[in-house]
Structures are given as structure tokens and as C-alpha cells.
Amino acid sequence: MLLGLALATPLWACGNDDDEGTDFERERIERGLALSPVALNLQGKDRDLVGLGSYIVNAQSACNDCHTNPPFPEGNDPFKGQPEKVNAAHFLAGGVPFGPTLVSPNITPDASGNPAGLSYEDFERLMRTGKEEDGDILQVMPWPIYGKMSDRELRAIYEYLRAIPHAEPGP
Numbered sequence: 001m002l003l004g005l006a007l008a009t010p011l012w013a014c015g016n017d018d019d020e021g022t023d024f025e026r027e028r029i030e031r032g033l034a035l036s037p038v039a040l041n042l043q044g045k046d047r048d049l050v051g052l053g054s055y056i057v058n059a060q061s062a063c064n065d066c067h068t069n070p071p072f073p074e075g076n077d078p079f080k081g082q083p084e085k086v087n088a089a090h091f092l093a094g095g096v097p098f099g100p101t102l103v104s105p106n107i108t109p110d111a112s113g114n115p116a117g118l119s120y121e122d123f124e125r126l127m128r129t130g131k132e133e134d135g136d137i138l139q140v141m142p143w144p145i146y147g148k149m150s151d152r153e154l155r156a157i158y159e160y161l162r163a164i165p166h167a168e169p170g171p
Contacts, residue, residue: 028055032160035059037086040163049152053160056153058086066104066140069095069170087170092161095169098140108166115161123158124151 032055076085
């Protein structure tokens with residue numbers, strides 16, 4: 001009889017990719033919220049998108065390495081064998097030099113709450129094409145990688161950047 005019940009059980013009841021995907025995304029959202037090195041302003045924002053965006057920014061994309069100067073405060077650089085702590089005071093405020101003329105931009109929210117002063121449409125265009133408003137192509141930013149992300153992932157990054165506090169570049 002048990003064998004009959006097992007054989008009669010629909011395949012979808014034995015575990016379905018949608019359930020696993022949902023659990024996987026929920027795990028990334030919660031992990032992302034826990035990983036943020038700065039306090040988040042969730043007012044008027046989608047908590048799940050903020051959490052997913054934090055996961056992408058802080059666990060997958062290494063945004064801190066290029067957009068925080070310095071990435072780690074004195075005594076907290078994991079590349080020197082020290083306990084890791086992100087430089088929250090200047091988190092994603094830019095100011096990292098790349099050669100004599102290129103400096104990473106501040107991607108924290110401006111006074112209107114837009115990351116780097118960009119609307120979502122401008123942010124998405126920049127991430128997908130690498131082209132700035134003046135037509136210049138980003139030379140250091142790995143936009144070809146970000147351009148392959150899903151619409152939801154890019155929206156999540158943007159929403160996370162909207163939720164972090166404004167910061168100014170470090171020295």
C-alpha cells in the first residue's frame with residue numbers, strides 16, 4: 001500500500017524548483033540584510049529588494065573594493081590577515097584612484113535619494129551599456145558583467161543603494 005501511495009504521488013509534490021528558488025532567494029535576502037555594513041533606511045522601500053541588493057553588492061560583486069576609499073579601516077584589512085571590517089564611514093562614497101585621471105564615483109544616495117544622482121532608468125542604462133550621459137564608456141567598471149544581470153537583480157542593487165546613508169569619500 002505504501003508503494004502504491006509513493007507511486008501515486010505527483011512528481012511536483014516531491015520537491016519543485018520554484019520552492020527551492022524561493023528558499024534560495026529568501027536566504028540571499030536575509031543574508032544580505034545581515035551583511036550590510038551600514039544601517040539601512042527601509043522606509044518606502046521594498047525590504048526584499050534591499051536585502052537581495054545588499055547580498056549582490058556585499059557578497060558577490062565586491063563593490064566596496066572600488067567604491068570605498070579605503071575599503072577597510074586601519075587594522076581591519078582581511079588581505080593583511082586582519083579581522084575584516086568594511087569602512088562604514090566612507091562606504092561606497094568613491095574616491096579610489098585608477099591611474100592619473102580615473103576615480104571611482106560616489107554611488108551613495110544624493111539629496112533626492114538617488115544613488116550617484118541617477119534615476120533608475122539612467123542607472124540601468126549605465127549598468128547595461130557602460131555609457132555615461134556624455135557618451136563616454138566606463139573604462140574600469142565591469143559593466144559587461146553587470147549588464148548580464150536580470151532586471152530584478154539590477155533593481156535590487158539600485159534599491160539597496162537607495163537604502164544606504166549618504167557618505168563622502170575618504171582621504
